[in-house]
Amino acid sequence: MTQKYTYAVELKNVVKRYNEIQAVNNVDLAIKPGEIFGLLGPNGSGKSTTLKMLLGLVQPDSGSVNVLGLNVKEDAVAVKRLVGYAPESPRLYEFLTGIEFLDFIGDIYGMQTEDKKNRINEYLKALQLEGREGDMISSYSEGMKQKIALISAFLHRPRLLILDEPLNALDPRSARLVKDFLHELKLQGVTTIMSTHILEIAQALCDRVGIMYQGKLLALGNMDELRHMSKMPGSGLEDIFLKLTGTGDIRAVVEELVK
Amino acid sequence: MNWKRVLYLVRVGMKAGRLIRGQRLIKYNVTRNRLFSYLMYLIPIAIGLAIGLLVGNFYNSQASNSQLQGLFSQGMQSLLFSLPTIVLVYSLVFTMLQQIQRSGVRFSQQVPYWLPVTWQEHTLASIIADVLGFPLISVIFISSVALTFSAFVGQVPLAVGAVLAMCVAAFMASATTEVFRILQVRFIGAIYKSTGRAAVWVRFVGSMLFFIVFYVIYFYITSGANALYFVQTVAYAQSAIWFVPFVWLGLTLYSLMNGPLLLGAAFIVLSLLFIVGLFLLGTALNSRFGLYEPPAITISRGVYAPKTGFLGRFGFSSVEAALIRKDLKAFTRRRELMTSFILPIVFLIIPIMSSLNGTQSSSASNELPSFMFAFTSLFPAALMAMSLGNFMTGEEGQNMWRLYSSPISAKNFVKSKYAFIIFFALLVLPITGAIGFLIYHPSLQTTLAMAIESVFMVFALGALSVANGIKGADFSEAPRPRMIRTKWAFINMLTCAGAGLAVLAPLVPYVLSTFSGSQLGIFIELYQAVIISGVIAVALTVIFYLMAVGNAKDLLTKAEV
Numbered sequence: 001m002t003q004k005y006t007y008a009v010e011l012k013n014v015v016k017r018y019n020e021i022q023a024v025n026n027v028d029l030a031i032k033p034g035e036i037f038g039l040l041g042p043n044g045s046g047k048s049t050t051l052k053m054l055l056g057l058v059q060p061d062s063g064s065v066n067v068l069g070l071n072v073k074e075d076a077v078a079v080k081r082l083v084g085y086a087p088e089s090p091r092l093y094e095f096l097t098g099i100e101f102l103d104f105i106g107d108i109y110g111m112q113t114e115d116k117k118n119r120i121n122e123y124l125k126a127l128q129l130e131g132r133e134g135d136m137i138s139s140y141s142e143g144m145k146q147k148i149a150l151i152s153a154f155l156h157r158p159r160l161l162i163l164d165e166p167l168n169a170l171d172p173r174s175a176r177l178v179k180d181f182l183h184e185l186k187l188q189g190v191t192t193i194m195s196t197h198i199l200e201i202a203q204a205l206c207d208r209v210g211i212m213y214q215g216k217l218l219a220l221g222n223m224d225e226l227r228h229m230s231k232m233p234g235s236g237l238e239d240i241f242l243k244l245t246g247t248g249d250i251r252a253v254v255e256e257l258v259k
Numbered sequence: 260m261n262w263k264r265v266l267y268l269v270r271v272g273m274k275a276g277r278l279i280r281g282q283r284l285i286k287y288n289v290t291r292n293r294l295f296s297y298l299m300y301l302i303p304i305a306i307g308l309a310i311g312l313l314v315g316n317f318y319n320s321q322a323s324n325s326q327l328q329g330l331f332s333q334g335m336q337s338l339l340f341s342l343p344t345i346v347l348v349y350s351l352v353f354t355m356l357q358q359i360q361r362s363g364v365r366f367s368q369q370v371p372y373w374l375p376v377t378w379q380e381h382t383l384a385s386i387i388a389d390v391l392g393f394p395l396i397s398v399i400f401i402s403s404v405a406l407t408f409s410a411f412v413g414q415v416p417l418a419v420g421a422v423l424a425m426c427v428a429a430f431m432a433s434a435t436t437e438v439f440r441i442l443q444v445r446f447i448g449a450i451y452k453s454t455g456r457a458a459v460w461v462r463f464v465g466s467m468l469f470f471i472v473f474y475v476i477y478f479y480i481t482s483g484a485n486a487l488y489f490v491q492t493v494a495y496a497q498s499a500i501w502f503v504p505f506v507w508l509g510l511t512l513y514s515l516m517n518g519p520l521l522l523g524a525a526f527i528v529l530s531l532l533f534i535v536g537l538f539l540l541g542t543a544l545n546s547r548f549g550l551y552e553p554p555a556i557t558i559s560r561g562v563y564a565p566k567t568g569f570l571g572r573f574g575f576s577s578v579e580a581a582l583i584r585k586d587l588k589a590f591t592r593r594r595e596l597m598t599s600f601i602l603p604i605v606f607l608i609i610p611i612m613s614s615l616n617g618t619q620s621s622s623a624s625n626e627l628p629s630f631m632f633a634f635t636s637l638f639p640a641a642l643m644a645m646s647l648g649n650f651m652t653g654e655e656g657q658n659m660w661r662l663y664s665s666p667i668s669a670k671n672f673v674k675s676k677y678a679f680i681i682f683f684a685l686l687v688l689p690i691t692g693a694i695g696f697l698i699y700h701p702s703l704q705t706t707l708a709m710a711i712e713s714v715f716m717v718f719a720l721g722a723l724s725v726a727n728g729i730k731g732a733d734f735s736e737a738p739r740p741r742m743i744r745t746k747w748a749f750i751n752m753l754t755c756a757g758a759g760l761a762v763l764a765p766l767v768p769y770v771l772s773t774f775s776g777s778q779l780g781i782f783i784e785l786y787q788a789v790i791i792s793g794v795i796a797v798a799l800t801v802i803f804y805l806m807a808v809g810n811a812k813d814l815l816t817k818a819e820v
Contacts, residue, residue: 055373077375085373092371095275107267108374 005069008033008160008191009054014063016049016215023049024060025215031208033159034189036182038202040237041212042245047195048088050212051162054193055085068159081109084158088165088195090149094138098129098148101137102155109156116155123151127174142169150178161185161192167201179205203237213245264376265384272388303400311407318411332412336516339405339417343424343508344497346401350394350432357389358440378546382437382538389433398425417516424508427534431505434537441544504533575678578667582675589654590683599646603639603687629705635695636688636709637763641716644684645755648724651676652814653732653742662815669811677725677804684717708766708785715762715796720755722803727751729810758799765791 009031016024024046031037041047052058053065056076065072067079093101099120106116124130127147137145146169153161161182167175182192182205196202202209209226211219219229219240227233230240242250294301321327402422409418497506497513507530514523570580590599655662662672692710695701701709731747743751765788772783 057372077377080373080375083373087373093271093275096271100274104267104271105374108264108376110263 005033005066007031007066008035008068009037009193010064010066011050011053012064012066014050014053014060014065016046016053016058016060022215024053027063027212027215027217029210029217029220031191031193033191034186035208036186036192036194036206038206038209039193039195039212040197040199040202040209040241045212045245046215047212048164051164051193051195054162055080055083082158083160083162084153084156085162086146086149086153086164086166088168090145092137092145092148092152095136097134097136098124098140098144099133101148102133102151105152105155111156119155120151123154126177127151143171143174146170147174154181159190161190161194163192163194165196166194167196167198199237199241209237211241211244218244260377260379260383265380265387268376268381268384269388269391272384273391275388299396300399303396304403307400307403308407311404311410314404315408315411318408332414335408335412335414336417339409339414339421340509340513340516341497342401342405342421343428343512344506346394346398346425347428347432347505347508349397350390350429351435353393354389354433354436355439357392358436378542382542382545385440386430386433386437386538386541389436390429394429394432398422398429401425417512420512420515424512427530428508431508431530431534431537434534434541435505437541438537438544441541441548504529507533575675576671578665578671579675579678582667582671583679586651586654586675586679599643599650599683603643603691629699629701632695632699632701632705633709635699636692636706637713637716639691640684640688640713641720641759643687644680644717644721645724645751647680647683648676648721648726648728649748649751650728650742651680651725652728653734654740655732656734656736656740656742659732659734667815669808669815672811672815673725673729673804673807676728677721677807680721680725681717684721685714688713688717704785708789711789712763712766712792715793716759719758719762719796719799719803722800722807723755723758724751726803726807726810727754729807729814732814758803761799762792762796765789765795 007030009029011027011029014024014027014029015022027046027050029050039047039050049058053060054067054072056065056072056079059073068082070079070082072079093104096104102120102123103116106120111119124133127150129144129147129151132140132144137148140148146166150163150166153163166178166182170178179201182194186192186207194202194206203223208220208222210217211226219226221229223237226237226240227235230243232240232243318328318331321331402425405418405421406415409415497509500506501510507526511523511526511530514520514526570583571577575583688710692706692713696706727747727750728743731744731750733741733744735741765783766785768783769785769788
C-alpha cells in the first residue's frame with residue numbers, strides 16, 4: 001500500500017469542551033508513520049478524549065483530526081478500518097468463545113478465511129491462549145481478556161495501533177512479547193499510539209512522548225528533548241512528568257498523610 | 260450498507276442468548292451439520308404442511324355440507340386478515356421478553372465501538388437477530404399451514420399476501436423493540452445509574468407498572484377467552500384503530516381483497532414508510548445513545564463526609580447502616596434484584612382474578628371474601644420475606660470478598676440483612692392489604708387479625724430464609740448471578756412452608772368452625788388464636804435468627820468465593 005500522507009496522525013488546533021470543562025484545549029500534534037508515541041497525563045487530563053477523537057467517536061468542537069491521510073470527521077468508518085484499537089478495559093462479547101470473537105473481528109475487517117485462521121492460531125499460540133480458545137470469554141481472567149483485545153487489534157494488520165494501557169493485567173512473558181512485537185511492527189512502518197500510566201514502559205518503548213495536563217499538551221518530544229525542556233538533565237520520565245504536571249511535591253504530601 | 264458485515268453481526272446477535280440459556284459450547288473447528296441448524300425451521304414447515312393437508316382433506320370431504328365449507332372459508336379469510344396484527348403483537352412480546360431476559364445478564368451485547376461498523380448495519384443486524392428464533396419459527400409454521408390450506412379453499416393470493424405481511428410484521432415488531440431498547444438503555448438506564456430519591460421512586464413505580472400491566476394481560480388471556488373470539492376481537496380492533504400504524508399491514512390485506520384498491524395501495528405505502536421510519540429512528544437513536552461508554556466527564560461536587568444516618572436512630576451501628584444502604588441501592592438499581600417486587604403482585608392478582616371468575620360461575624360462600632383477603636394480605640408480604648431472605652446473601656456475588664475483608668461481624672451481617680427484609684416486607688403489607696380490603700370488604704376483626712398474622716409470618720419466615728440464604732449462598736456471577744444453590748432454594752421453600760403453617764396452625768380450628776357454621780361450635784376465639792400464633796412466631800423467629808447468626812459465623816470464617 002502506497003502512503004499518501006506525511007503524518008500518520010495529525011491534530012490541528014483541536015478543542016473539545018464538555019459544558020464548562022475544557023477537555024482538550026487547542027492541541028496540535030503530528031505523529032510520523034512508524035513512530036511509537038506515548039500519550040501520558042494524569043487522570044482527567046484529556047488523553048481518552050484525544051484517543052476517541054482519533055477514532056471519530058468524539059467530534060472536536062473546532063480544529064481538524066486527520067488519521068492516515070483521512071479526515072476522521074468525514075469518514076470515521078474508513079479510519080476505523082485501518083486502525084487497530086485496544087481499549088483500557090476490554091469490552092468484548094462475553095457470550096462468544098475467544099475463537100468466535102476473533103473470527104468475528106477478522107470477518108468484520110474483511111480478512112480472507114485462511115489468512116484469518118492462520119493468524120488467529122499464531123497469536124493464540126504466541127500469547128499462550130491455546131486450549132482456552134473454545135471457552136466462553138465470560139470465563140476468562142482479566143489478563144486473558146486483555147490478550148484477546150490485543151489480538152483483535154493486531155489481527156487485520158492495521159497501519160495505526162491505538163492502545164490504551166496495553167500491558168494492563170498481562171503476565172510478564174506476554175507483556176515482553178507485546179513490547180517486542182510493537183517494536184517489530186514499528187520497523188514495518190506501523191504507527192503506535194499508546195496511553196499508559198506506567199512511565200517506565202513509556203520511557204523504554206516510545207520514540208516520543210506527549211504529556212497532557214488539563215487538556216493541554218504540556219510537553220512533546222523524545223527523552224532528551226523532554227529533559228532539556230524541563231531542565232532536568234539525566235532525569236527519568238517519572239521525575240519529568242511529575243515536575244511538568246505540578247505534582248512534584250510528593251514528599252510533602254506523604255509527610256502530611258503520615259501525620 | 261455492507262451486507263456481509265450485517266450478516267456477521269446477525270450471527271453474533273443470535274449467540275447473545277447463550278449466557279441466558281447456559282448453553283454448552285462446542286470447540287473451534289468442530290464442524291456442525293448445517294442441516295441440524297436449519298432443522299428448527301424445517302420441522303415447522305413439515306408440521307404446518309401436514310396440518311394444512313389434514314384440514315384441507317377434511318374440508319374436501321365436507322363437499323356436501325356447503326354451510327360448513329362456507330364457514331371454513333369465511334373463518335380462514337378473517338384469520339388471514341388478522342394474522343399480520345397477531346404476529347406483530349406476539350413478536351413484540353417475544354422480542355421484548357428477550358431484551359428483558361438479556362438485561363439480567365451482566366455482559367454487553369453492544370458492538371465494540373471501534374470496529375468499522377456503521378450504525379445502520381448495527382441497527383439492521385440487531386433487528387434481524389431478534390426476529391430469528393421463535394418469531395420466525397412461528398411465522399414459518401403459520402405460513403406453512405395457511406398456504407397449504409388456502410390451496411383447498413381457493414385463497415392462495417390472500418394467503419401469499421398474508422405470509423408477506425407476517426414477515427414484515429415480525430420485522431416491524433423487532434424494529435419497535437430496538438427503538439424501545441435504546442430508549443431504555445439511555446433513559447431508564449440513566450435513571451438506574453443515578454442516585455437520589457426521585458430516581459429510586461421512578462424505578463420502583465416503573466417496575467410495578469410494568470409487572471401489573473404484564474400480569475393483567477396474562478390473566479386476561481388465560482381467563483378463558485377462546486381463539487375465535489380473540490381473532491374476531493383483533494379483526495374488529497384493526498378497523499377501529501385504523502390510525503395506528505401497527506395495524507396498517509392487516510388493513511392493507513383487507514383493503515386489497517375487499518375494499519378499494521387505492522386504499523390498499525395507500526396502506527402499503529404507509530406501512531413501508533412506517534417501517535423505514537422505525538429503522539431510521541432506531542439508527543438515529545443508536546448513533547446518539549448506543550455507545551456504552553459515552554464520553555463524559557463526571558464532576559464531583561462537595562466534600563465527602565460519612566453520614567451517621569437516619570438508621571442510626573433505630574439502633575443500627577455504622578456498619579449495619581452501611582450494609583442496609585448498600586442493599587437498598589442494589590435492590591433499586593440491579594434489575595435482577597428488582598424482580599423480587601414481582602412476587603407480591605402475582606400473589607395479589609391471582610386471588611383477585613380467581614375470585615372475579617368465581618363470582619361469575621358459582622355462589623360464593625359468605626366467608627369467601629375473608630378467606631381471599633387473607634390471601635392478599637398474608638401471602639405477598641410473607642413471600643416477599645421468604646424470597647428476599649433466599650438471595651440476600653448470594654446477591655453480594657464476587658464482591659463478598661469485600662465483606663470478608665471488612666470488620667463485619669456475623670451479628671452485623673444478619674441484623675442488616677434481616678432488617679432490610681423486614682422493612683421491605685412490611686412496606687408491601689399495607690399496600691396489598693389495602694387493595695385486598697377495598698376489593699373484598701372483610702370485617703374489621705378479620706382485617707386486624709390478618710394484618711397481625713402477616714407481621715408474625717414476615718418476622719418468622721424472614722429469619723428462616725436469611726438462615727437458609729446464608730447456608731445456601733451461591734456467589735458465582737457468570738453467566739449471571741445465581742445467588743442461591745438450587746437445593747437450598749427448595750429447602751427454603753419447604754421449611755418456610757412448614758414454618759408458615761406452624762405460625763398459622765392456631766387459626767385452623769377457628770377457621771374450620773367459622774366455615775362449618777353451626778355444625779362445629781367455636782371452641783377458640785380469634786384473639787386467643789392470634790395470641791398463640793404470636794407466641795409460636797416469636798419462638799420460631801428467635802430460633803431461626805440465632806441459626807442465621809451461626810450460619811453467618813461459618814460463612815465469614817470460611818471465606819470461599
